Amino acid sequence: MNELKIEDLSCKRGESKVLNNVSLTIKSGETLVVKGRNGSGKTTLLRILSNFITSYQGKVSLNDLSILEDNSYNNKFNLIGQKNSLKDNLSIKKNLELWDIIFNETLDHAKLLEQDNLDHLINRDVGSLSDGQKKCISLHRLNYNKYEFWFLDEPFVYLDEVNTNSLIEKINRFNENMGIVILTSNINLPKKFHKEINI
Amino acid sequence: MLNLIKRDLLLSFYSSANFFFTVSFFVLILILIPFAFGTQSDQLKLLFKGVVWIALALSIIITVDRIYNADYEDGNLDIIMQKNKTIEYLVISKYITHWFIYCLPLLVILPILSFLFYLDYLETIQIFINLFIGSFGMVFIANFVSALTLGAKRTIFLKTIIMIPLFVPFIIFGSDAGSWPILLGLSMLSFVISIYVTAYGLRLYGE
Numbered sequence: 001m002n003e004l005k006i007e008d009l010s011c012k013r014g015e016s017k018v019l020n021n022v023s024l025t026i027k028s029g030e031t032l033v034v035k036g037r038n039g040s041g042k043t044t045l046l047r048i049l050s051n052f053i054t055s056y057q058g059k060v061s062l063n064d065l066s067i068l069e070d071n072s073y074n075n076k077f078n079l080i081g082q083k084n085s086l087k088d089n090l091s092i093k094k095n096l097e098l099w100d101i102i103f104n105e106t107l108d109h110a111k112l113l114e115q116d117n118l119d120h121l122i123n124r125d126v127g128s129l130s131d132g133q134k135k136c137i138s139l140h141r142l143n144y145n146k147y148e149f150w151f152l153d154e155p156f157v158y159l160d161e162v163n164t165n166s167l168i169e170k171i172n173r174f175n176e177n178m179g180i181v182i183l184t185s186n187i188n189l190p191k192k193f194h195k196e197i198n199i
Numbered sequence: 200m201l202n203l204i205k206r207d208l209l210l211s212f213y214s215s216a217n218f219f220f221t222v223s224f225f226v227l228i229l230i231l232i233p234f235a236f237g238t239q240s241d242q243l244k245l246l247f248k249g250v251v252w253i254a255l256a257l258s259i260i261i262t263v264d265r266i267y268n269a270d271y272e273d274g275n276l277d278i279i280m281q282k283n284k285t286i287e288y289l290v291i292s293k294y295i296t297h298w299f300i301y302c303l304p305l306l307v308i309l310p311i312l313s314f315l316f317y318l319d320y321l322e323t324i325q326i327f328i329n330l331f332i333g334s335f336g337m338v339f340i341a342n343f344v345s346a347l348t349l350g351a352k353r354t355i356f357l358k359t360i361i362m363i364p365l366f367v368p369f370i371i372f373g374s375d376a377g378s379w380p381i382l383l384g385l386s387m388l389s390f391v392i393s394i395y396v397t398a399y400g401l402r403l404y405g406e
Contacts, residue, residue: 071284087210089214102203102206104282
């Protein structure tokens with residue numbers, strides 16, 4: 001059972017303060033939806049949770065141990081940022097091979113893409129895909145399954161209804177397996193996502 | 200660290216056009232010398248020893264955008280930095296792959312080119328040793344310039360202006376046959392400064 005706790009978190013970006021005394025707790029099996037206006041600090045919050053931003057006030061701890069001191073923390077989360085992490089000049093297959101090496105895990109990509117009806121695109125160059133298709137391929141990284149947390153930055157952008165529902169199902173399955181999901185989104189999501197915060 | 204080396208080598212194999220572009224650029228600069236200065240063997244020998252360094256410097260400059268910027272722009276740098284918590288290891292693996300992909304092919308092709316410029320075996324070996332040692336130092340410099348200018352767009356001129364003065368000591372000592380100990384010293388000094396500055400630049404990007 002994991003408990004991720006944020007206490008009195010404040011952060012400055014340049015001259016402006018983007019997070020102001022944010023406090024929350026999230027436990028295994030829960031999903032937190034972070035909402036807020038553009039520039040309010042949603043992405044900053046995810047980058048703090050991912051240990052990219054280390055200069056902030058307040059405390060972020062996992063099971064009462066600060067994430068800055070927890071050496072194994074970086075291997076526990078899977079961050080999907082707003083960029084797709086795909087090389088436009090390479091095919092999907094080659095991009096996925098490169099991910100396999102970085103994630104140190106070999107997946108059966110053809111089978112997994114078949115589930116999302118993307119298997120026919122596997123040899124296509126990423127540059128020739130639509131933004132929605134690129135986003136679907138980018139979310140394919142959620143299949144690497146050694147992780148206890150998913151941090152998703154605007155994961156529903158560009159997705160159609162079918163793919164949105166499919167992602168919601170994936171998140172629910174991950175929650176059932178006691179995974180923690182923190183995502184930023186301004187669209188209205190089903191009530192299943194029971195925790196919401198406005199920053 | 201090994202994973203990142205493997206990934207970068209595979210990526211360069213998949214995008215082999217970049218690799219051929221660098222090698223062709225290096226060869227073409229050297230091939231232009233006889234057209235400009237004639238084909239007298241003594242003159243060519245002398246010119247080759249200096250111009251080969253300029254060609255190497257320019258070849259490294261055109262690759263500088265591919266060290267960190269490409270991964271930064273498509274978002275892969277986030278994944279790489281997350282998976283390599285000790286950024287210094289990440290930087291060292293980038294040194295290795297950058298040198299392996301862009302400098303080693305130039306050294307391999309060097310004996311053929313020096314033969315075209317009437318250089319004998321001994322002279323070729325001397326140039327080879329100097330280039331081998333000096334190219335590491337130049338790669339270290341290119342890496343820290345790339346990391347410090349991360350995210351800044353269309354800055355190839357800025358990077359060139361920063362890098363060329365730093366390459367000058369290598370060019371001065373490189374064309375001297377017995378100066379490999381000085382080049383070794385310069386390369387080691389570049390390594391010490393570069394690993395610190397590159398890691399700092401990458402951490403700054405994360406922030």
